[in-house]
Amino acid sequence: xxxxxxxxxxxxxxxxxxxxxxxxxxxxxxxxxxxxxxxxxxxxxxxxxxxxxxxxxxxxxxxxxxxxxxxxxxxxxxxxxxxxxxxxxxxxxxxxxxxxxxxxxxxxxxxxxxxxxxxxxxxxxxxxxxxxxxxxxxxxxxxxxxxxxxxxxxxxxxxxxxxxxxxxxxxxxxxxxxxxxxxxxxxxxxxxxxxxxxxxxxxxxxxxxxxxxxxxxxxxxxxxxxxxxxxxxxxxxxxxxxxxxxxxxxxxxxxxxxxxxxxxx
Numbered sequence: 001x002x003x004x005x006x007x008x009x010x011x012x013x014x015x016x017x018x019x020x021x022x023x024x025x026x027x028x029x030x031x032x033x034x035x036x037x038x039x040x041x042x043x044x045x046x047x048x049x050x051x052x053x054x055x056x057x058x059x060x061x062x063x064x065x066x067x068x069x070x071x072x073x074x075x076x077x078x079x080x081x082x083x084x085x086x087x088x089x090x091x092x093x094x095x096x097x098x099x100x101x102x103x104x105x106x107x108x109x110x111x112x113x114x115x116x117x118x119x120x121x122x123x124x125x126x127x128x129x130x131x132x133x134x135x136x137x138x139x140x141x142x143x144x145x146x147x148x149x150x151x152x153x154x155x156x157x158x159x160x161x162x163x164x165x166x167x168x169x170x171x172x173x174x175x176x177x178x179x180x181x182x183x184x185x186x187x188x189x190x191x192x193x194x195x196x197x198x199x200x201x202x203x204x205x206x207x208x209x210x211x212x213x214x215x216x217x218x219x220x221x222x223x224x225x226x227x228x229x230x231x232x233x234x235x236x237x238x239x240x241x242x243x244x245x246x247x248x249x250x251x252x253x254x255x256x257x258x259x260x261x262x263x264x265x
Contacts, residue, residue: 001158001165004172008036015072017065017097023047024180024208028132029173038065039097046209050124050131054117061098068096076100131211131247135179138253139245145254146183151191151261153239157181179245180208182235189238191264192217196241198263201248201256213246213253 004020011018017038022030026047032040042048044056067076068089076096079085083104088096106112113121136159143157158165159177169177185191195217196204202215206222216222218236231237245253 001168001172003168004032004035004037012036015070024178025173026128026132028129029136029176029178033060033062033064035172038062044121046207047132047135048125048128048209049121050127050209050211051120052205052207052210052212054120056113056117056121059098059101061095063094063098065097066094080104132179134247135245136176138247138250139179139181139243140177141250142243142245142253142257143177143181143183146257149261151186151264153184153186155181155183180242181245182240182242184237184239185241185264186239187264189219192239192241193220194264195260198260199256200259201252202243202260208242208244210244211247213248213256214244216242218242 004018008018018032018036019039019041020032020037021042022032022040023043023046026042039062040060042058042060044058045052045054048058049056067073071077076088079087080100088100092099139157140159143155143160146152147155147160147162157163157177158169158173158181160166163169163177166177169175185195187194196202196215199215202213203210204216205214206216207214218240219231219238223231223234223236226234226236228238
């Protein structure tokens with residue numbers, strides 16, 4: 001978690017926009033534009049859709065950045081040869097970026113979502129507030145429980161008072177920590193591989209933001225191609241396990257982790 005307002009100040013003094021990926025927080029918890037962000041992006045595949053059934057993304061432009069204030073963005077502030085010499089900043093002002101994304105992007109690479117996928121994501125967004133309330137309520141209980149488990153060496157979750165990011169969560173996330181977090185297993189790599197094989201309720205997936213609880217051991221899956229030091233630097237050391245806590249009953253979630261951790265003994 002980062003201090004959005006502080007980074008926005010640095011970016012704007014340098015004459016560049018602040019772009020925030022708000023996928024994991026969602027608008028239900030964090031609204032970056034209110035804190036100085038100029039552009040916010042989302043993977044709609046995650047919490048917005050909420051069911052892991054459609055691939056999509058969103059770009060939200062606050063219309064607050066002056067793309068013509070310097071010569072740093074010539075694709076927007078000078079004649080675009082591929083679009084009849086149009087100067088996007090002259091035609092669209094501070095909305096030059098989002099209009100260029102729409103017109104140039106659609107022409108060149110065709111990023112048009114299938115109607116049924118759009119329907120699924122829009123339907124999922126209708127329950128976003130309700131789901132995020134449950135995600136967060138479950139996650140803080142799971143993180144608290146894991147913090148006291150003898151097989152766990154550490155838990156990194158902004159919703160815990162012990163987290164160095166807890167104050168930022170109070171400021172930017174309505175006091176909540178979201179539903180995705182990591183923890184470390186004292187048993188290291190082998191314990192991580194065994195744990196994800198022992199769960200029954202959790203799904204072993206690289207996705208996040210499903211209604212279902214998800215688990216992954218990055219070092220043996222998504223980050224297995226990295227060297228040891230690279231993996232640690234990326235936050236995917238041999239002991240790291242990532243959870244995306246779903247909306248199931250909290251007793252069922254904890255019971256599944258409990259039996260899976262017991263299998264490591």
